[in-house]
Amino acid sequence: xxxxxxxxxxxxxxxxxxxxxxxxxxxxxxxxxxxxxxxxxxxxxxxxxxxxxxxxxxxxxxxxxxxxxxxxxxxxxxxxxxxxxxxxxxxxxxxxxxxxxxxxxxxxxxxxxxxxxxxxxxxxxxxxxxxxxxxxxxxxxxxxxxxxxxxxxxxxxxxxxxxxxxxxxxxxxxxxxxxxxxxxxxxxxxxxxxxxxxxxxxxxxxxxxxxxxxxxxxxxxxxxxxxxxxxxxxxxxxxxxxxxxxxxxxxxxxxxxxxxxxxxxxxxxxxxxxxxxxxxxxxxxxxxxxxxxxxxxxxxxxxxxxxxxxxxxxxxxxxxxxxxxxxxxxxxxxxxxxxxxxxxxxxxxxxxxxxxxxxxxxxxxxxxxxxxxxxxxxxxxxxxxxxxxxxxxxxxxxxxxxxxxxxxxxxxxxxxxxxxxxxxxxxxxxxxxxxxxxxxxx
Amino acid sequence: xxxxxxxxxxxxxxxxxxxxxxxxxxxxxxxxxxxxxxxxxxxxxxxxxxxxxxxxxxxxxxxxxxxxxxxxxxxxxxxxxxxxxxxxxxxxxxxxxxxxxxxxxxxxxxxxxxxxxxxxxxxxxxxxxxxxxxxxxxxxxxxxxxxxxxxxxxxxx
Numbered sequence: 001x002x003x004x005x006x007x008x009x010x011x012x013x014x015x016x017x018x019x020x021x022x023x024x025x026x027x028x029x030x031x032x033x034x035x036x037x038x039x040x041x042x043x044x045x046x047x048x049x050x051x052x053x054x055x056x057x058x059x060x061x062x063x064x065x066x067x068x069x070x071x072x073x074x075x076x077x078x079x080x081x082x083x084x085x086x087x088x089x090x091x092x093x094x095x096x097x098x099x100x101x102x103x104x105x106x107x108x109x110x111x112x113x114x115x116x117x118x119x120x121x122x123x124x125x126x127x128x129x130x131x132x133x134x135x136x137x138x139x140x141x142x143x144x145x146x147x148x149x150x151x152x153x154x155x156x157x158x159x160x161x162x163x164x165x166x167x168x169x170x171x172x173x174x175x176x177x178x179x180x181x182x183x184x185x186x187x188x189x190x191x192x193x194x195x196x197x198x199x200x201x202x203x204x205x206x207x208x209x210x211x212x213x214x215x216x217x218x219x220x221x222x223x224x225x226x227x228x229x230x231x232x233x234x235x236x237x238x239x240x241x242x243x244x245x246x247x248x249x250x251x252x253x254x255x256x257x258x259x260x261x262x263x264x265x266x267x268x269x270x271x272x273x274x275x276x277x278x279x280x281x282x283x284x285x286x287x288x289x290x291x292x293x294x295x296x297x298x299x300x301x302x303x304x305x306x307x308x309x310x311x312x313x314x315x316x317x318x319x320x321x322x323x324x325x326x327x328x329x330x331x332x333x334x335x336x337x338x339x340x341x342x343x344x345x346x347x348x349x350x351x352x353x354x355x356x357x358x359x360x361x362x363x364x365x366x367x368x369x370x371x372x373x374x375x376x377x378x379x380x381x382x383x384x385x386x387x388x389x390x391x392x393x394x395x396x397x398x399x400x401x402x403x404x405x406x407x408x409x410x411x412x413x414x415x416x417x418x419x420x421x422x423x424x425x426x427x428x429x430x431x432x433x434x435x436x437x438x439x440x441x442x
Numbered sequence: 443x444x445x446x447x448x449x450x451x452x453x454x455x456x457x458x459x460x461x462x463x464x465x466x467x468x469x470x471x472x473x474x475x476x477x478x479x480x481x482x483x484x485x486x487x488x489x490x491x492x493x494x495x496x497x498x499x500x501x502x503x504x505x506x507x508x509x510x511x512x513x514x515x516x517x518x519x520x521x522x523x524x525x526x527x528x529x530x531x532x533x534x535x536x537x538x539x540x541x542x543x544x545x546x547x548x549x550x551x552x553x554x555x556x557x558x559x560x561x562x563x564x565x566x567x568x569x570x571x572x573x574x575x576x577x578x579x580x581x582x583x584x585x586x587x588x589x590x591x592x593x594x595x596x597x598x599x
Contacts, residue, residue: 081460090567093526099567126458131510132566134580167458172469173509175564189465189496191507207463250528250569257570291527291565322569324528338527342564348507437533437540437573437587 011220011246012260015104021139023146026107032152034226035111038118039160048119052222054230056242061087061178061215062290062320064308073202074120075210082122083211084113086219087183088129091175093291093342094322097246098216100258102129102136105220106143110166112219114153115226117164120212124165127216128183131171140168175346179394180213182348193350194394215320217246237263241307249274251325252281252434263307270306270323278436281327285410289319291339292399294406295326315406329434331424332411336403337362337369343400354397357388361404368415371422378408378415443489448478452493464494468504472511473579481512509564510579517552517559519598522576525562528569537573537586538562544595557598 014020014029026032038048053068074082086109090098101109113125129137144166147153155163169187171177177186181195184206205211221243225233234242241263247270250256254275261270267286277283283298288306294316296304304310311318326335344362349355361384364377374380385401392398408415417425424431432438444452452471459466471490476482482505491501505511512520523538538560542548545558552559568574571584583594 091565093565094528094569095565096567096569096571130567131508131579132563132576133568133582135582169458169466170470170473171508172473172511173564174507186469187466188463189468189494189504190500191503207460248570250572251531256532256572287527322528324531324569326531330531335527335530338525338530342526345564432536435531435533435536437536 011101011105011108011217011224011244012258021104021106021143023107023143023150026105030227031107031223032111034223035114035118035152036158038115038226039158039162045119045121048115048226051230052119052225055225055233056230056237056240057218057221057225057233058241058308059215060217060221060245060320062092062292062317064318067214067218070202070214071116071120071212073200074122074212075203076121078121078210081124081207081209082120083206083209084116084120084122084125085180085183085187085206085211085213086113086125086127086216087178087180087213088127088216089171089178089183090130090216090320091178092320092322093339094248094250094287094324095290095320096248096250097258097321099130099133099136101216101220101246102133102140106140107147108220108223109216110143110147110153112222113166114157114164115222116212116214116219118162122212123163124167126167126169126187126206128169128171128177128187131173134170137168137170144168174348175342176348176394176396179396182394183213184211191348193348194396196393238307240309245306245321247306247321247323249323249325252278252327252329253325254278261306264310265306267301267304267306271325274325277325277327279327281329283325284328284330285326285332287316287322287324287326287403288314289317290322291324291342292395292402293317293319294402295332295410296406297410327434329426329430331369331426331431332407332414333365333369333418333424334431336407337365339403340365340400343396347396347400351392351397353388353391354400357384357397358400360384361400365404368418371418373415373419373422375419377419378412381408443486444475444478448474449493452490456494465496465500468494468496468501469508472501472505476511481515515552518557520559520561520578522561522563522579524564524566524568524572524574526565526569528565529572529574532572533587534573537575537591540588540591544591
């Protein structure tokens with residue numbers, strides 16, 4: 001993980017050397033001091049939730065829902081098990097921050113989840129880890145063993161009377177399980193198909209018990225907030241956009257990777273941190289919040305700051321903070337074709353508008369890309385997206401529709417050229433040079 | 443049907459969940475069974491279902507829903523290449539084409555010597571390291587240019 005500039009990172013500070021993920025190293029850099037403080041001072045759950053609310057922390061998985069508010073939805077007087085669940089099923093194209101948090105700083109997630117368990121009266125948690133990152137899953141299991149051995153997890157943590165145990169659940173390849181209720185179904189050993197809401201997980205979650213699900217980065221932010229206070233976290237970002245955030249930069253930059261910056265940092269600064277545009281080429285477009293967020297033209301993106309509000313104003317979403325950088329060598333029809341294929345592949349098949357609609361979207365974009373587009377195809381795409389959006393149980397339908405709408409809106413000329421000329425506006429040899437793969441051969 | 447070692451691993455997974463929720467271990471149990479048997483036949487799935495006390499069809503639903511389970515035999519090594527957009531921008535599709543040419547097979551095919559099966563993957567959550575590929579579900583390989591692919595194939599000989 002790369003950290004640059006004069007910024008005080010919260011999630012990635014002190015991560016030097018190969019053993020930074022180990023408990024010993026985490027303790028040396030002040031780890032578990034927040035959990036110890038909470039237990040020793042017997043800070044009340046209400047006070048913790050109040051501090052999280054004050055911090056302005058918003059869900060880092062993509063939806064940006066205020067975390068403190070979410071925690072306050074958990075029933076207080078419920079008799080029986082309650083659960084906290086961490087969503088590390090990171091499969092949104094462009095996002096790879098949670099993998100690095102778990103790889104380099106797993107104990108920050110464990111500590112954050114234990115504090116969350118204390119604040120919401122839950123004594124058990126699960127961390128659902130993306131199927132493709134087996135090595136990270138194994139490491140997290142090892143970190144859990146370390147925490148258990150040190151008395152930081154399990155029964156009567158540090159003699160406080162508070163019990164909390166935590167387990168890792170390994171996914172096996174399904175994008176939809178990043179949707180929180182699909183994830184719960186998956187932990188229950190079923191197909192990952194989203195549930196109807198309401199009831200919301202706070203009332204009917206894992207095994208039908210009250211459950212709160214947060215993203216990995218969200219939990220990792222909690223120790224910092226408890227140690228230094230909600231105000232300090234809020235002030236590190238900007239109003240309504242508290243804290244720092246890890247952005248995953250992929251695509252046509254010189255140094256793809258994760259960068260932790262305060263919310264509100266100019267996009268141009270972030271681009272510079274990532275080494276600038278590869279080959280000095282022009283920024284054609286940017287997908288600022290993972291593949292499900294609408295694409296933004298390059299010149300508009302250059303005027304944005306990286307926070308929920310500024311990106312929303314530019315017509316997109318901050319999402320999970322996955323910034324996909326697209327330069328002028330890319331055919332936007334081809335780019336959309338690949339994204340549409342993804343949603344078609346990953347639709348769980350439960351709702352007809354999504355199951356059938358994602359298939360139609362892909363087939364139509366595919367035929368435009370391959371020179372078989374029809375004159376009314378763009379209208380057809382608009383009509384199909386309109387008939388998917390808002391008509392499905394979960395957000396995958398909207399996530400499939402938004403890229404189509406935004407690509408066609410901002411790059412309409414390229415789509416029309418494809419339909420009329422039956423070829424790409426961007427010459428094929430330029431496209432081929434863009435990835436840099438074959439230049440390594442010559 | 444499965445070795446004692448595999449069953450012990452499955453037992454450890456069962457312990458993670460409440461006593462009346464053994465089905466929660468089905469994903470891990472199927473993965474462990476696949477690791478041992480190479481792929482999941484109906485008989486293997488049924489065995490896992492019976493072991494966990496769940497209906498075989500419910501275990502089959504899980505095995506057929508998640509993409510990393512193989513319901514048909516695969517080669518000694520399964521290479522899954524991510525071709526999704528962020529990877530594609532940095533050579534993911536090119537890497538897949540390079541592998542197809544080198545191995546003489548397409549996606550979902552196995553080399554005649556039974557050594558390699560090639561699969562097209564979706565986002566593995568490692569887009570900054572593109573091109574990315576996964577060897578037999580377990581080992582992720584990053585920044586796979588032509589030279590790195592050649593080296594990997596030689597190593598897996």
